[in-house]
Amino acid sequence: MKNATFLFFLLSSMLLSSQQVKISGTVSDYAGNPMPGVNVIVKGTTNGTQTDFDGHYAITVSEGAELTFSYIGCKNMIVKIRDSVVVNVSLEEDHEALEEVVVVGYATSKRSFSTGSVTRVRGNRTRNRNSQNNMNSILQGRVSGVAISGTISQEKKRKVKSPLYIVDGIAIKKQYNSIVQSLKSEDIDSRKELKAFEAKNLYGRNAKHGCIVIQTVKGNYVIEEDENYAQITENQFQNVGVNPLSTFSIDVDKAAYSNIRRFINNGKEVPVDAVKIEEMINYFDYDYPQPTNEHPFSVNTEVAQTPWNVNTKLVRIGLQGKEYLNEELPASNLTFLIDVSGSMSSDNKLPLLKSAFKLLVKQLREKDRVSIVVYAGAAGVVLEPTSGNNKEKIMSALNNLEAGGSTAGGEGIQLAYKLAEKHFKKNGNNRVILATDGDFNVGLSSDKDMEDLITEKRESGVFLSVLGFGMGNYMDSKLETLADKGNGNHGYIDTMQEAQKLFGKEFGGTLFTIAKDVKLQVEFNPAKVKSYRLIGYENRLLADEDFIDDTKDAGELGSGHKVTALYEIIEVGVTSEYNKEIPKLKYTNATSNTGFSDELFTVKFRYKKPDGNKSIELVHVQNSNTQEMSKDFQFSAAVALFGQQLRKSAFINKASFNDVIVLAENGRGEDKNGYRAEFIRLVKSIDEKLVTDNY
CATH class of the missing domain: 2.60.40.1120 (Carboxypeptidase-like, regulatory domain)
Structure with missing residues (x-):
């Protein structure tokens, strides 16, 4: 039993x-x-x-x-x-039912362009269907990049699919369509468009949405990516006896890391000047304490042995911005400035952009207001200020955008600021959010033009956030300039996950500034430190006298933002190949003050309140004690080492990618969102590729 x-x-x-x-x-x-x-x-x-x-x-x-x-x-x-x-x-993107989008231009007369136009439309406000249809027929096709629905009912928008391009007999990958579209007419010998049925029969499934066959004059067209990055010259070791001060502006931009990730994930070599080590380090979250005094950030320092050089020490300086809950933030006056030119047609540009902005819209409150300005061959307003509780209307306006035309970026910026200033919220968060690949080619377009324009516009009290999208013609240098001069931050969105990070987990920091013109000045004690070098921040260096000059622009700190800077130092009495001797000085007494023998360095910070014009200063002193590296310190050092390797730095002391992996694994910590695990995967993928290539 x-x-x-x-x-x-x-x-x-x-x-x-x-x-x-x-x-x-x-x-x-x-x-x-x-x-x-x-x-x-x-x-x-x-x-x-x-x-x-x-x-x-x-x-x-x-x-x-x-x-x-x-x-x-x-x-x-x-x-x-x-x-x-x-x-x-x-998973497929969810396109919601459309509503009417009213297009309003600021010009008093119609302005036509070969690529699009902006028109002020006046008409009868009668609400019957015929009147509505008449208005739609007037608007249809007037503004490049804006599609108008036939009625206000439940009509669905047909998603425009990209055709396959065949250039000189070679099929072009979809992500490079925008580059082909920029071909000059004088370089094209013939151009033929094939409908979907014929194209699919000739070129297969990839041509199911039609095909454009181009024969160039030279007949040997090759895709040449036209991405632009500011040239970076790596910081060198500085002799403390001659240069005891190191001065720079903070940087909370994180675009470089996600952009580098894009190159690695696509199996491409990372351009050296695309690597901004400070942006890589600051991409990650670190466990700095919240401020407990009247200042909007806490200051933290550590000193430890450099993992890649036994003859140097590594210094970590960290700022932690005060974190506010979403409901604690002031009312926002947001103006979305969206590039709808032809270069934005790729899936990783305008379609991704629209999905990303929907994440932001879902977090808006009733007291927040959103306006939308678009630009292609010209600029126009597609959504007047709309309450954050009317999310369906805002999303419908986003859904209705399509790409086409040239890129009048300067005109779009001017119109967006004009709208933002018109609806300015006193004591509120007034911000323009520009989303583009940066490929401006109509009107003001150079980096210098953009710098002059934004420097003038920031006096209005309207801040600027800049989001980059796409590949092939991504203009990083221009977008970084816009963000730096516009009292804002610069991000690069390569996936919906990055959009979720920027607009979800870091919503407050992305949109709300708690301190502006934040500058750091580090003074090293010559009795303790022989020489030093700042790792990264090459584009953020300031003259020493700029530190106390309140007219000099510097970086902004957002709610909850963290800023980390690393120095590599050589202590007095240590022999190093990086120590460069200097001639003895005849007129300057180089002896150090022995009254501060226990101090390694002093950090001074200056910042202004978001609406202030006068700086506030605070001081932090670090003694000469060396500590064991915390997990956060180890991980930030791993990121810095990887960045130096990508930049082919002279100071990595033959450290390998495996050294980065070991250091990052040791410093991985809790890693709640998996960003550190992803970093380790990226380094491993490069390491494996090198082994394969060498084999």
Whole structure:
């Protein structure tokens, strides 16, 4: 009897086990990029999980169960489990029903361009359908980049698909369409458009949305990426006896890291000048304490042995901005300035941009106001100030944007600032958010033109955030200049995950400034330090006298922002190849003050309140004690070392990518959002590629 009972339970257990299956897989977006944070739930139950940073998930379910995959801004997908244990899915962007978008121009007369126009439209305000249709027919096609729906009803917009380009017999990858579109007419011998059916028969499935066949005059067209980065000259070691002061502006921009990630993920070599080490370091979150005094940030310093050089020490200086909850932030007057020119047609540009901005819109409050300005061949207003509780109207305006035409960026900036100033909120957050690839080619367009324009506009009290999109013709230098001179920050969005980081996890820091013109000046004690070098910040260096000059522009600190700077120092008495001897001075007494023998360096900070014109100064002193590296310190050092390797630095002392991996693994810590794990994966992928190439 006991044996029968045991056999019954054994069979029952085996049957129950056979009904359970472990499902795993990867969730990606429309462009094939992995999606972290996707909810994976067994339909009709509370059993669920989320994808990790690489888009992977694993869940145990019963055979025949249905899995629901859901993510903000994407359509839900339901998959029935049969006999497969690996289920990979790709989520589609969710296009909502459109509403009417009214286009208003500031010009008093119509201005026509070969690529588009902006028109002030006056008409009868009668609400009947015929009047509405007449208004739509007047507007249709007048503004490049704006599509007008036929009625205000539930009509759905047909998504415009990109054709396949064949240039000199070679099929062009979709991400390079914008480069082909910029071909000059005098370089084209012939151009033929094929409809979808004919194109698909000739060129296969990739031409299912039609094909444009181009023959150039020279007949040997090759894609040449036209990305632009400011030239960077690496900081050298400075002799403390001659240069005891190091002065620079803070930098909270993070565009360089996501841009570098884009190159690595696409299997391409990272341009040296695309590597800004300070932006790589500041991409990551560090556990600095919140401020406890009247200043809006805390100051933190550490000193430890340099991981890549036994003869030097590494100094870490960290600022932690005061963090405010979303509901604590003042009312916002936001003006979205969106590039809808032809170069923005790729999937990783305007379509990604619209999805990204929807994440921001979902967080707006009733007291916030949003306006939308677009520019292509000209600029126009597509949404007058709209309350944050009217999210459907704002999203409809975003959904209605399409790409086409040239790029009058200067005109768009002027119009956006004009609108922002008109609806300025006193004691509020007044900000223009520019989203573009930076390829301005009509009117004001050079870096100098942009710098002069923004320097003038920032006097209005309106701040500027700049978001870069796309590849092939990405103008990093221009966008960095705009953000720096516009009292704002610069980000690069390569995936929806990056959009979620900027507009979700870092919403306050992205949009709300708590301190402006923040400058740091470090004075090294010559009794302790022989020489030093600042790692990164080459584009942020200031003259020593600029530190106390309140007319000199510097960086801004947002709510919750963290800023980290690393110095490599050589102490007195240490022999190093980097120590350069200088001639003895005839007129200057180089002896140090012995009254501060325990101090290694002093850090001075100056900042202004967001609406202030006079700087406030505070001082922090670091003694000469060397500590064991904290996990955060180890990780920031790993990022700095990797950045130096990408820049082919003269100071890495033959450190390998494996050294970076070990250091980063040791400093990985809790890594709640998986960003550090992703960094380690990127370094490993480069390390593996080098091994493969060398083999």
